[in-house]
Amino acid sequence: MSTRPASSRYQCTTIATALQEARNLLEGLSETPKLDAEVLLARVLNRDRSHLRAWPERTLSPDEFDRFHELMLQRQSGTPVAYLFGEKEFWSRTFKVRPDVLIPRPETELLVDLALTAMTASQTADILDLGTGSGAIAITIAAECPFARITATDLSPEALKVAQENADRLGVRNVRFQPGNWFDAVASDGRFDLIVSNPPYVADDDPHLSRGDVRFEPSLALKGGLHGLDALRIIARDARDHLNPHGQLILEHGFDQANAVADLLEVFGYTEIRHHQDLQGHFRVTTARR
Structure with a gap:
């Protein structure tokens, strides 16, 4: 797959050949070249990935080849697969995502799991999600706990538009979105039983910010100051004034920040104060009570 117009290169390309060329193209550019190639081609064919393995000799049509070629060129340039599709699965739901919002990640499901463990589906509770982005955390909690009242905030108007679209599309009505920076978005006397957040926690000079998918994600949702703790410090400081007695705070943070967050x-x-491990065994989320 070169950068020449796809239509000039079409030669009855099979699924197997297309996948091999795509893997070669992405080798060294993506951490998962084989998976990326399969996911993109499966989307073009409107099939699941098992179809690709069952019919490797099937010939792509010129239109299928052109669409796959275009997606591969965008992926080669670094555009995340989630932004190419405009969606990402989280907690078995599909969320719309755009470059205005951080792409939901599997490790954040740990935060949701801990929040749901603190409640039951029939429990009435007031919950605050700070820096909601696509709304994945707030909407998931709201959907799983329909009697809870969720407030979700974000500094970015564009992010809040995406979050509202996701709530509307998923039919979630017990979450409201508020614009503003952290607790500036809620009333001074607002009180919550649970406050959750996946704030920016990457150090501003972290070299990973210039690599991979994160190059395309909003820096506002990633950069957390010199040591990556600026937002975490603000939330820890101000949440005290907005938690009900014995209310719980749940924070996602970097894999190496658990001790700093505890401090x-x-x-x-x-x-x-308790630390909780993600599926890779990293202490990724910390919980505490007022």
């Missing part, structure tokens, strides 16, 4: 929470007087 912040201790300074601000929280108790029952």
Whole structure:
């Protein structure tokens, strides 16, 4: 797959050949070249990936080849697969995503799991999601706990538009979206039983910001200051004034930031500070009580 117009290169290309060329194209550019190629071609063919393995000798039509070629060129340039499709699965739901919002990641499902564990589906609770982005966290909690009242905030108007679109499309009505920076978006006397957040926690000079998919994601949702702790510090400090007695704070953070987050929470007087491991065994989420 070269950068020449696809139509000038079409030569009865099979699924197997197209996938091999795509893998070669993405080798060294993507961490998952084989998976990327299969996912993109399956989308073009409107089939699942098992179809590709069952029919490797099937010939692509010129239109299918052209569409696959265009997607591969965009992926070669670094555009994340989620932005190419405009969607990403999270907690078995499909969320719309655009470059205005961070792409939901599997490790964030741990935060949702801990939030749901703190409640039951029939429980009435007031919950705040800070920096909601696509709305994946807030909408998932709202859908799983229909009697809860969810407030979700974000500084980015564009992100809030995406989040509202996701809530409308998924039929979730018990979440409201508020514009503003962290707690500026809620009333000074607003109180919540649970506050959750996946804030920006990457150090501003982290070299990973210039690599891979994150190059295309909004820096506002990634950069957390010199040590990546700026937003975490603000949330830990101000959440005390917005949590009900014995209310719980749940924070996602970097895989190597658990001790630093615990130190912040201790300074601000929280108790029952606990770290929780993601599927890779990293302490990714910390919980605490007022």
